[in-house]
Amino acid sequence: MSRCAMQFKITSRLHVLRAERRMTQEQLAREIGVTRATIAAIERGDYNPSLELAFRLARFFDRDIEAIFSVEEGEQ
Amino acid sequence: MKRYDSVLLRVFLWGIPAIAVLAFSASQGDWTSADPAGWLHLLNRGFGIILALWMGLSLFLSLRMILSEPLRDAVLTRLTFIRERDEREALLTGRATKATFLMSLAILILLFGLSAIQVSVYRVPPERAIHGKTGMVTMGVGFCLLDQAERKISGTVVPRQDIFSYAGLPLSSSAVILILIAVQILFYNISVRRLIR
Numbered sequence: 001m002s003r004c005a006m007q008f009k010i011t012s013r014l015h016v017l018r019a020e021r022r023m024t025q026e027q028l029a030r031e032i033g034v035t036r037a038t039i040a041a042i043e044r045g046d047y048n049p050s051l052e053l054a055f056r057l058a059r060f061f062d063r064d065i066e067a068i069f070s071v072e073e074g075e076q
Numbered sequence: 077m078k079r080y081d082s083v084l085l086r087v088f089l090w091g092i093p094a095i096a097v098l099a100f101s102a103s104q105g106d107w108t109s110a111d112p113a114g115w116l117h118l119l120n121r122g123f124g125i126i127l128a129l130w131m132g133l134s135l136f137l138s139l140r141m142i143l144s145e146p147l148r149d150a151v152l153t154r155l156t157f158i159r160e161r162d163e164r165e166a167l168l169t170g171r172a173t174k175a176t177f178l179m180s181l182a183i184l185i186l187l188f189g190l191s192a193i194q195v196s197v198y199r200v201p202p203e204r205a206i207h208g209k210t211g212m213v214t215m216g217v218g219f220c221l222l223d224q225a226e227r228k229i230s231g232t233v234v235p236r237q238d239i240f241s242y243a244g245l246p247l248s249s250s251a252v253i254l255i256l257i258a259v260q261i262l263f264y265n266i267s268v269r270r271l272i273r
Contacts, residue, residue: 034162037272047164 009072015043017061017068032056077146081137085151088137091130098123156261172267179263180256187252190245192217197240204235212236223249 018028018039025039032039034053041047049057058065102123111117141148152158160166194216202210245252 035165038162038164041164047167050163053163 006073009045009074010048010069011045011072012042012069014039014057014068017063018043021061028060031060077150078144081140081144081147084133084137084140085147088130088133091126091133095127095130098127156264158264168268168271171271172264175267176260176264180260183256183259187245192219192244193242194218194244195240195242196238198236198238200236211239218244 014028018025023031025043026036029036029039032053033056038047038049042049054065054069057068061068102120137147141151153160158169160169194214196212196214198212198214199210200212204210206212247255
């Protein structure tokens with residue numbers, strides 16, 4: 001199977017980084033400019049953010065994108 | 077949304093309770109038999125002009141909604157409770173809209189089928205029996221571009237006793253359109269809630 005046909009599962013460390021800063025989902029959402037439900041969905045792994053939102057989060061936490069989001073590969 | 081669209085929309089919305097009050101007061105008495113020179117007749121005339129202007133405005137705004145995207149967005153997103161506060165909600169709105177579109181299409185196909193078919197089950201007198209059988213079933217498919225005043229089932233010259241007869245949807249076109257609007261709004265909201273959960 002080619003690597004392109006692999007399925008990616010994106011996991012985030014957003015809840016860890018948020019906890020380090022002692023922020024609520026609501027506060028982070030307000031800072032980033034999204035709804036609290038979106039932050040909650042990203043943390044649960046129910047929603048993969050767009051590149052733009054991922055960069056906004058990375059910039060806010062002053063990290064690389066890969067320090068927030070990691071990819072697990074699995075077969076389709 | 078352009079400024080005059082906004083002003084006209086407000087006039088239309090504020091006009092709804094005014095029209096309701098006028099309709100209620102008009103139903104309270106026989107204004108048509110009022111003295112032509114009297115104030116009641118003048119008032120009735122005034123109300124008629126207001127109603128005509130409001131109806132004209134509602135038609136104009138309906139047309140503007142088709143032509144103007146900002147007006148359409150401003151009015152219909154509120155009417156259908158569409159919320160796109162961030163990219164996730166925009167994505168969910170897109171998915172729910174697709175589901176709603178496909179559901180509406182499925183309903184329209186069903187309605188088209190129901191409006192086109194004609195089925196009739198009936199009995200004919202014994203002298204008209206075919207191979208000794210008096211029970212008959214006729215089926216047909218019809219399509220008319222324009223509404224007919226009265227639907228007719230083909231082959232009704234034989235005297236017969238109808239058991240079951242179906243010749244297209246019994247609903248009026250206005251009722252079908254209203255049902256479709258309601259179904260669209262309802263199904264969209266159900267889809268969004270299911271996706272958000």
